[in-house]
Amino acid sequence: MPDIIQLLPDNLANQIAAGEVIQRPASAVKELLENAVDAGATEIKLLVNDAGKALLQVIDNGKGMSETDARMSFERHATSKISNIEDLFKIRTMGFRGEALASIAAVSQVELKTRKADVEIGTCIEVENSVVKRQEPCATPVGTNICMKNLFFNVPARRNFLKSNAAEMRHIVDEFIRVAMAFPNIFFSLTSNGQQVFHLEAGSLKQRIIQVLGTSYSTKLVHVSEETDYMNITGFVGKPETTKKTRGDQYFFVNNRFIKSAYLNHAVMSAYDEMIAKDSFPMYVLFIDLDPSVVDINVHPTKQEIKFEDEKIVYAFVQAAVKHALAQFSIAPSLDFTLNADIQQLDAVSKPTSGDAMDAITSSNLFKTFTQKNQAHKIEGSNKSELSHWKDFYEPATQPLPTDLHTTSQQPASEGLDYSGYSLLKPEPKFKLLPDVVLSQLHNTYIVTPTAVGFLLVHQQQAHERVLYEKYSQAVHGKQMPTQQSLFPSTIQLGAGDTELMHELLPDLKVLGYAIEPFGNNTFVVQGTPADILDGNEKMAIELLLEQYKHFSSDVKFSRRERLVRCIARQQAIKTGRSLSQREMLTLVEELFACNTPNITPGGNPTYMEFKQDYLERMFGK
Known part of the structure; x- marks a missing residue:
């Protein structure tokens, strides 16, 4: 051979x-x-x-x-x-x-x-x-x-x-x-x-950060500077209010070389513990300087992944340096015992208390808890008679709704909840609203919806996300969303990276109801937005949309339009904590039942939980 x-x-x-x-x-x-x-x-x-x-x-x-x-x-x-x-x-x-x-x-x-x-x-x-x-x-x-x-x-x-x-x-x-x-x-x-x-x-480094990342950071940077015999760390971290949903503004440099390190990123995140939300990411630009002999930068072709001789020392040092910087600038949480002067101007403080009001205060359980001995852990017995009619809550309402509360899916909802203008070929809905039903809101998050065999607990934000997703999905597959022209067009200035992303998304944003035009270097003019965006919120809505688009998991291979639709649905969905009127709740629940897939969000989270009457009775031993 x-x-x-x-x-x-x-x-x-x-x-x-x-x-x-x-x-x-x-x-x-x-x-x-x-x-x-x-x-x-x-x-x-x-x-x-x-x-x-x-x-x-x-x-x-x-x-x-x-x-x-x-x-x-x-x-x-x-x-x-x-x-x-x-x-x-x-x-x-x-x-x-x-x-x-x-x-x-x-x-x-x-x-x-x-x-x-x-x-x-x-x-x-x-x-x-x-x-x-x-x-x-x-x-x-x-x-x-x-x-x-x-x-x-x-x-x-x-x-x-x-x-x-x-x-x-x-x-x-x-x-x-x-x-x-x-x-x-x-x-x-x-x-x-x-x-x-x-x-x-x-x-200077601060000037470069502001030049690159934007003037919004000019007053929101905290200086980090620590020196030891083993290593030095310098740079800046952002105050907690600068956090974003993406890691875009995070830079680690070792001996002036940019690196990616989930390990060191965790050290910074732990320094912000309890100061920022779990799903938020702080901004930082940190330079680590140490002897090259204790670092191996030759482990990856792009030299962006490196190895430290002792990672634990570097981790502890980064964490301590950031914590120290935040504490030094009074960013870290602390107890404030000083009295706000504005409190002295409140009616409850400045006006004398009447005798009746004082009697009501001193007879309250809360007052007794703090003033009487052996009361700190006392739990008042509940008035059981208050629970005697609990089943009435789940029965269909016999009282007719006030005239202004009757609604259908064609009627306009209140501000921020506009579902009109689209229809889909859908199967027969699994649930239907009972006639003349009255809905209740729980913790400004859940909508209690009675059914013929029990009740549903509807999550308002996740339900609205499903409704909007199907609405925008139809738009990108044929029927373009209507655009609400702005009376006074607003301008939005983006960073260079977001500018390139915006240019990439402009054609798809137009289909979804956005009228945005380039206007000079890194600047765009917002001529119109989808009808459900509140007037005056255009800039914030677009910035948040870009953040969520970048935050979207790159591991899931969706098309650009699919990612955009999911991001807009997530962004524009009503948030938990918002109080809804009866009309808004009825419209939202009715539109949810009309969806092709009403039970889950595009991301797979449930939109409602069903509680049947026989299950409830078993819970109470009936």
């Missing part, structure tokens, strides 16, 4: 290796920006066309390269930063393995222009499919100018796996922000298709 094992050609081996490093245009952005930082640049410009598929260009004013170094930079594992194994554990630069340019040149057409300060003529090199096509002297400023054109032109199968331009641009913005945030002392700019997206002047 002939031998069958052979060495791969260099260009094919480079293409295979490039798959580990260059997965999409954003991967190349990260590598090229980090190379510019390593070159000592004080100004770095990123230019993008067609979301990086047509062009990625990075221009820096760093130290540049000689003619020989420029040629060697495209060889695999050619690096100036490692000469022996010990150097691998002293790395403080961003790039060091010599894979970036070789991988980029294997899957694109690259043009490199570079010049050192001590020479008058620079070098121009063109590389395509790992082959040098041209190398010649050229006139160019000091620094490096590298263009990557037609990504994956020679691997069409991988190019087909790239997402839409808006999606790829969001990934580019994410990588750009991570590098720009790590080096606030460097000027960065990002231009996409001729339009400037970022212009970040060099400054």
Whole structure:
């Protein structure tokens, strides 16, 4: 048998290796920006066309390269930063393995222009499919100018796996922000298709955070700074009111390198314990500085996952530093024994108490509990006569409703509960409202709905979410939602990442009743919204919609429209804690019974629980 094992050609081996490093245009952005930082640049410009598929260009004013170094930079594992194994554990630069340019040149057409300060003529090199096509002297400023054109032109199968331009641009913005945030002392700019997206002047870390994440953080940042012999931590965390439903504004840097670490994120979350809701995420930008010898950054091709020699020490230090910062700025919970001056102005304090009122107060059980001996744990016996007619609560009401409380699904509901304007072909509903029924609301969360054989306990928020989901599902499958034009259009300014997401969602939002138009850099004009959004809440509704869309589980492979419909239904559903009128409750329950799948939300949570009369009687031993 002939031998069958052979060495791969260099260009094919480079293409295979490039798959580990260059997965999409954003991967190349990260590598090229980090190379510019390593070159000592004080100004770095990123230019993008067609979301990086047509062009990625990075221009820096760093130290540049000689003619020989420029040629060697495209060889695999050619690096100036490692000469022996010990150097691998002293790395403080961003790039060091010599894979970036070789991988980029294997899957694109690259043009490199570079010049050192001590020479008058620079070098121009063109590389395509790992082959040098041209190398010649050229006139160019000091620094490096590298263009990557037609990504994956020679691997069409991988190019087909790239997402839409808006999606790829969001990934580019994410990588750009991570590098720009790590080096606030460097000027960065990002231009996409001729339009400037970022212009970040060099400054302090706080200035960079506000430039990137928005001016809303300008007064809501808490400074973190702790130093020990083992490690230092600096940066900023957001006050509890800045929490969001997504992790978007969370940045960890170890020796100025962005990392992802669920372990350290848990340390920060535990520092916020009892200050924020369980499903909320605080903002933080934290820099950990420690000896490179106790960190292994070479465990992942993108170098975003690292290993610590002693994770427990780092965890405890991060948690303590954040806790200390929050406590130092009086953010942490504490007992406040000072009397609010406004209390003195209340009628109950400022006006004298009448004799009758004083008698009523002193005779109350609460007053006796605090003033009489041996009363602290006393439980008053209940008046059992009050429970003698409990079954009447579950019987159909014999009293007719007031005229203004009769309603049908065609009648308009009160503010925020508009279900009109749609009809679906549905099977016969399992439940029907009893004639002249009176509904009751429990804890401003549940609607007690009598039936012929018992009662239903309807969760108002989850029931409304199901109703809205079916309403919007019909809209995206044919019948466009009506738009309520705003008398005074409002403008909304978004961060760069949310701007790209908004551009991606605009066509689908139009189908769902939103009239939104781009208006300059990172700004949109809201001309109209679906009819059920309260006037004046357009901005908040759209911001919340974007947050929930990003928060939507990426593990579940729904289409973009399906995710959007689910997010809008969840966002616009009436919330628990809101008191509903009789008309609102009747409309909501009737519309729920008319749904195709009335018993669960789109996410699988129950919308109601059924309690049958025989079950209730068994509970009471009947």
